[in-house]
Amino acid sequence: MKKVECIIRPEAFQALRHRLDEIGIYGLTVSEVAGCGKQKGKTGFFRGSTYEINLNAKVKVEMVVDDEQVEGIVEVVIETCSTGEIGDGKIFILPIDDVIRIRTKEKGREALI
Ligand SMILES: Nc1ncnc2c1ncn2[C@@H]1O[C@H](COP(=O)(O)OP(=O)(O)OP(=O)(O)O)[C@@H](O)[C@H]1O
Numbered sequence: 001m002k003k004v005e006c007i008i009r010p011e012a013f014q015a016l017r018h019r020l021d022e023i024g025i026y027g028l029t030v031s032e033v034a035g036c037g038k039q040k041g042k043t044g045f046f047r048g049s050t051y052e053i054n055l056n057a058k059v060k061v062e063m064v065v066d067d068e069q070v071e072g073i074v075e076v077v078i079e080t081c082s083t084g085e086i087g088d089g090k091i092f093i094l095p096i097d098d099v100i101r102i103r104t105k106e107k108g109r110e111a112l113i
Pocket residue numbers: 007033034035036037038039056058085086087088089090
């Protein structure tokens with residue numbers, strides 16, 4: 001199992017949600033986040049005694065899925081979240097040790113479906 005964590009532009013979320021639904025990805029967690037990437041989101045010059053730090057509003061979408069679903073999700077994210085401009089976001093893929101459905105005590109892949 002893997003966690004696919006995507007940081008995307010907020011305006012891309014609805015289209016992504018729709019496409020994820022179409023490929024059978026139902027379980028997800030969404031957060032409104034703020035962050036910066038390579039451009040550091042900051043101007044870098046002194047204003048008085050403090051640096052001005054800019055963070056951009058993004059949406060984080062987290063999905064824990066079977067290994068075989070990862071490729072399809074990555075394709076859908078790239079298709080729906082690309083503008084080609086800086087700030088389109090990132091996809092992180094992490095290994096997951098275990099999942100437990102609290103209600104039934106099911107574990108692992110059983111707990112995902
Ligand atoms: N290395 C990172 N670790 C954690 N979060 C990151 C990292 N890089 C980017 N992010 C998150 O992703 C968001 C979007 O990043 P962004 O698309 O600007 O990445 P980038 O590497 O600067 O690429 P680009 O040059 O296309 O802008 C950031 O606002 C931040 O929330």
